[in-house]
Structures are given as structure tokens and as C-alpha cells.
Amino acid sequence: MTGAGTNHSLTPITGGPQVILVEPQMGENIGMAARAMANFGLSDMRIVNPRDGWPNERAVITAANAAHVLERATVYPDLLSAVADLNAVYATTARERGQMKRVLGADEAVTQIHGRIQGAEKVGILFGRERTGLDNDEVALADAIITFPVDPANASLNLAQAVLLVGYEWFKQAHGQLPFNPEERSPPAKREAVVSFFTWLEDELDTCGFFPAPEKKPAMIRNLRDILLRLSMTEQDVKTLRGATSILRRGPVPPVKKDDPLTKGE
């Protein structure tokens, strides 16, 4: 994967939930979280009491093309002030917290969050410190817990990875489309064109002696059609295959003699 798919002339998508980093430690992780947000059209970062102060040069360097996220980021002295204006708060955690809170996968949570944001609510998602996550009082401020389906033998995700997965689900649900368009493929072939190709091919195969005996022909034709139908051919596929098979049928063109008067001067 590379940056080659990025179109720098486009304006970044904005909106989505507030991504709230609670007491992040390393500037690099803030920068990587900003990049993950920018990948997925999230623009609003809140930072609660960052260990190394703010602004943070390491964060800016790491954020690279996502500098706009850091420029818009707002810093709060404590979590309560960072969530004061929000209507709903979700807390990401990697482990059971002994709280009677609903636990949602990122997909389910984002469905709720998307609905709330469409209803003009302001929503925040809490991401804890790199080493120790969120403490229980911080989780208690949230309406629900977001966690990720992971192998319990390897449950550890870093800060930017957690932001990436939430962002990925957000973009899928809020903006949906893939970055380039699969519809640029040729349209699916109409069955008429496919069958026309089949009958032409079968006639040619018959001419060339492909069918060893007349009574075997129907089963062999069915088998051949089964194989080719699995291609789910586009219109272009049909043209390409018909072109290729008819060239095969024709065989090589005899070499043109150099002194042939008809081709001279071409």
C-alpha cells in the first residue's frame, strides 16, 4: 500500500465523532492517530492533558499529510471538560471493566454513532493512554464500551490501530464508497451475447473435430458452457475471448514476402 492513491488536490472530508485522546503519552502516537483519522474522513480530535504538552513537534512530523487534523485539535485539562458539550460518549477498552455497561463491537457502535450524528447529536469516542488505557472512572463517564473482536491470546492494539479500526467502520457506514470505482469495468454481458459466443465457438470446435462422436457432443457442450459461465463475463470479456479464440482458429498469417508489390511503400 502506498500514498500513490492519494489525490492531494482534494479537500479532506470532515465531520464524524470527536476522537478524544485521554492523556496520550507519545507525540508519534498522536500523529499516527491523526493520520488514521484523515484516512477515514474524521476531522475532530480532542486531546486531554497530553503528557508532553501541546503543540507537539513529533506529532506534527508523524501526522504528515494529516496536519489539518492536528491544527483543528483542541486541548482540555481534564476529561470532564472534554466531554461537557457532547450528547453521547463511547469508551474504547481492550478488557472487561466490571461495569454494567453495554459492550459493542466497533461496527455496531458506529451504526449508533452515525444515527446520533445524523440526528444532530454530538458524539465523542474515548481512547486511553498507551500503557494503561482508560481508568474505571473515565469509562464510567461513557454511555457504552467499544471493543474489538480479537484473538484473546493477542488482544493488544495500539492507540493508532484502535483509532484506525473505528475510523474504518465510520467511513464504511458514513461515506461507503471505495476510493476507485469498480463500475469502470465493462458492463456485465447480456446472456444473448454470451450464448452467441458459445454457439460460434461450438460450431468452430465441431468444424475442427473437437467432438469425438455425435452422441457425446451435448454433454461436452454443457460442460464447456459450465466452465465459461463461471467467468461471469463482462461485454469486454466476451469480445476479448471471441477475438482470441477466432485468432486461434485462423492460425498464423503467412509471412508477407518483402518484394510483394502490394505491400511496398506501406
Next chain:
Amino acid sequence: MTGAGTNHSLTPITGGPQVILVEPQMGENIGMAARAMANFGLSDMRIVNPRDGWPNERAVITAANAAHVLERATVYPDLLSAVADLNAVYATTARERGQMKRVLGADEAVTQIHGRIQGAEKVGILFGRERTGLDNDEVALADAIITFPVDPANASLNLAQAVLLVGYEWFKQAHGQLPFNPEERSPPAKREAVVSFFTWLEDELDTCGFFPAPEKKPAMIRNLRDILLRLSMTEQDVKTLRGATSILRRGPVPPVKKDDPLTKGE
């Protein structure tokens, strides 16, 4: 997010598609890809012609708890030998490749891959070099393209992030469950218990003079019930709220006198 959710006594989940890194450059990225695989129960890594040879010490250090993935990894001199035994191959790319190939989101692709693996097929997913991705001839070896829904203004995902997103979709579809169990919550309250709490509460409120006039009482009760029903209360929620409101109703317990003979010696 932290590693605190990881249970080191568990055996890692294995299986899934072959994760094929094509000419990866940095050992750190191979290690991060291994970690992302281990998070999501993917165990089989193939490495095509790694720039810095193999084994790679930086990869091992970065992989940390995912060392088992690197130990099982197999190295191939070229892509063709790495896919020779596979039944299906998918190529991840961040940009349009001008190929008439089907383009799938990671979720859709993983649905296909999961089905194929359940049908005993062997499937591989190609991830390109950090800087330049896969070249067109490499993409041409694949049955379909996987890409990610991203903001086109910030389309760049790094190698480990691409592996992480595919792994996340894989685990969701193949293993599903969240790492801790939301079902440990108290069961949802039966409507009978909820209504019993409501009528008790309304009687107490009436006793305390909450309803200013009898004709306003029905609407105020409906409003109160609407608010409380939004809680979707569990059995435990009903007990907790009933306990709290009855304590409120009772008010403070009068302090016990120190020389009260009834409490002496307790």
C-alpha cells in the same frame, strides 16, 4: 488500548488466508504486520524476496508477542512460487490499476475468502512493497483486487494498517465474538418488574406531592415512564434504581446515640 486484555496462557488462533508480503523493505513493517495478524487469528505469512534477507532481527523485535507468526513464516524467491499452491489470490491496492478486475472492499472480499476456505480452498492475499505497492504484473496474478474505503484526499495506508484491516474483517467473519462477553450483564428486565417499579415510584412521588394537580398526573406519569424506559433496564438496573429512590424517599437515618443501650457492644 493496552496489552492488559491479552491472556498469555491461551494458545493463539491459527488458520485463515495466507498473508503474502511482496518484497517488504523494513523489518519493522514485517513485525507490525505479524502483530496485526496475531491480533486477528491469522497465522500464515509468506514473504517474497525480503529486501534485507531472512531471518530479520528488527522484524522479531517488533513482532513481540506475535513471534509465532514469524517462526512459521515461509520465504519465497518470487511471487509465482509463493502463490503456486493456492486456489485463489487477492491483491490489495490503494489505486486504480487499469485492469478489468473486480474491485472489492475488505468486508466483501473476506466474505468470499471465508467461503473458499470453508470449502477447503487455499487462499492468499498480496500486500505490496511499502513505497511502491504491487506492480501491474503482480496484480494481474490475482483473481480480484481488495481496496479500502478511504478519503481519497488521504488514501495512504501503510503495510501493517492494510494487514490490520483485512485481519479485522477476517476475525469478525470467521470468529466473530468480542474478547469479553457483553452477556455477563444482568438479563434485560421483564416488563412486569419495570412497571412494578414505576407504580411504586409514582405512588411515592404522589405521597411527596410531586404532582401539582390531579388532572396533570397522567401526562406527567407518561412523560416520566418515557424517560425511564429509554434506559432499556436490566434486572439489576431496576433493583439499583428502586434501591436508590427508596433510600432517597426515606432520607437520612437519624444518628445512633453512642450510649444507646440497644447498640452497645455491637
